[in-house]
Amino acid sequence: MKVFSTSFPVRYYETDQMGIVHHSNYIRFFENARSQMMVDLGCPIEEFEKQFGVLIPIVSVECRYRHPARMGDVLTATASVVKSPMAKMEVAQTVVNQRGEVCAEGLVVLGFIDSKTFRPVRCPEVIVQMFEKLQ
Numbered sequence: 001m002k003v004f005s006t007s008f009p010v011r012y013y014e015t016d017q018m019g020i021v022h023h024s025n026y027i028r029f030f031e032n033a034r035s036q037m038m039v040d041l042g043c044p045i046e047e048f049e050k051q052f053g054v055l056i057p058i059v060s061v062e063c064r065y066r067h068p069a070r071m072g073d074v075l076t077a078t079a080s081v082v083k084s085p086m087a088k089m090e091v092a093q094t095v096v097n098q099r100g101e102v103c104a105e106g107l108v109v110l111g112f113i114d115s116k117t118f119r120p121v122r123c124p125e126v127i128v129q130m131f132e133k134l135q
Helices: 025-040 045-052 126-134
Strands: 006-007 058-065 075-080 088-095 102-111
Touching: 006 025, 025 045, 025 058, 025 075, 025 088, 025 102, 045 126
Parallel strands: none
Antiparallel strands: 006 075, 058 102, 075 088, 088 102
């Protein structure tokens, strides 16, 4: 699958007193990469929700911390859909620093729900086809 990425500097408020990125921020970094993935595909999340009436909540997040990111680092967060989305979408994610060291990696599972009923639905077929073209 295609890997989507976005880069950004570590910001002061993301660090603790030792200048190390607080662990909770990696989940936000994952989110940044997934949002950029949808933009790069030509379907930003807010447009997806309006056009298809489907919300994409997080079902689960797995994150393994490998190397501390620090103040002054420039990080790159990546997102790659593991397999064609159906009722769920699995996204492999990483955060690496400018030296290529993996700071964190994980898997985020997303669901699809109807924006009016909040009942589970399948991924819209046009989106399934969009991801299948990337394989």
